[in-house]
Amino acid sequence: MKTVSKLSAAILTSLLFSSAAIQAATQQQIDAALAPVKSAAMLQATLSQPSALDALGDELPAFIASIQFSNAAGQATFDNSQLQTNLTATEVYQILALFGQQSTIGQYPDALAYSDTDRLLLENAVLPFCSADSPIKLRVILKNDNQVKFNYRQAGVACDGNVELTENTSITYKLVHTKRTPKGLRITGAGFTNPFDAHIKRVTVGEDGQSLTLENDISNTGVSKWQFIFSNDDSDLILVSPDPQVINRPS
Structure with missing residues (x-):
């Protein structure tokens, strides 16, 4: 009975991890599908009105110049160095959400934490393992x-x-x-x-x-x-x- 119990526990644990991984992947797909900005035209429309991008201040032109969109899915890539300093976690999250990438908030551990929301975002961020490939x-x-x-x-x-x-x-x-x-x-x-x-x-x-x-x-x-x-x-x-x-x- 003990062997069966351990096996059942192992299977259950595996299923829970698999379920969590599937849910995370599904949420990322949903975020990407609902992203407000998926093209250069959408970006220009966003820039014409107040938005989360305003938090970048003087860094905004450099950030905008670095943005590129995939023709197939509208996925944005950009130089995230402007998001690494002088922004709160909430501000970073809101900028990432424009491009459907809010699940990557864990990549910005140095974001400022002034509010409970900032702290919640940083504390619950899931980071990947490091590797032995480089220092x-x-x-x-x-x-x-x-x-x-x-x-x-x-x-x-x-x-x-x-x-x-x-x-x-x-x-x-x-x-x-x-x-x-x-x-x-x-x-x-x-x-x-x-x-x-x-x-x-x-x-x-x-x-x-x-x-x-x-x-x-x-x-x-x-x-x-x-x-x-x-x-x-x-x-x-x-x-x-x-x-x-x-x-x-x-x-």
Whole structure:
């Protein structure tokens, strides 16, 4: 009976994940189909009246110049660098919604959060896994309430810090400093929930404390939960990150 129960639970879990994935895909299709702006003509009509685009201010001309539409589906592509700074999460969401891309709000973790709506949008955003293909850029930001926020970006795209691996490889994280990064922030090591499970076989910290590389052992499958360990010039206390994960899952 226990075996049947476990199997039933596994099947149910699989169905729930599949259902969630289908619902997400369907919602994205609905958003795209109902997008108010799907052509250059629609864009010009939107620009002729007040709209969410007004929040871009002086950045609006550069953003508009970067927009291109697919002839087949009317899907818009654009340079999203103008959406990365000085806009609230709500403003970013409303601009994305014009093009049916509001589900990508998770790609803008640095959007300003002044209202409960801003915070709700950012807290519920689902980010993709990072990969081992290129360095993962880590930003550590000290917010106005003295809480620390960690975010990850790879090739200009936000990701959640977790990596799923199917072979032996190395994962490199690099610190990126901003005006809101704690002064003198340095990586001093990595702490593991269980350092004896052998999912990760080696950790190397760069001499300047600005990078960390993990090497995995794919023969030991499973999830390794760990934390960055930092030192900084503003406090004698050690700073640790929320748990990123490395998942060894052979193909």
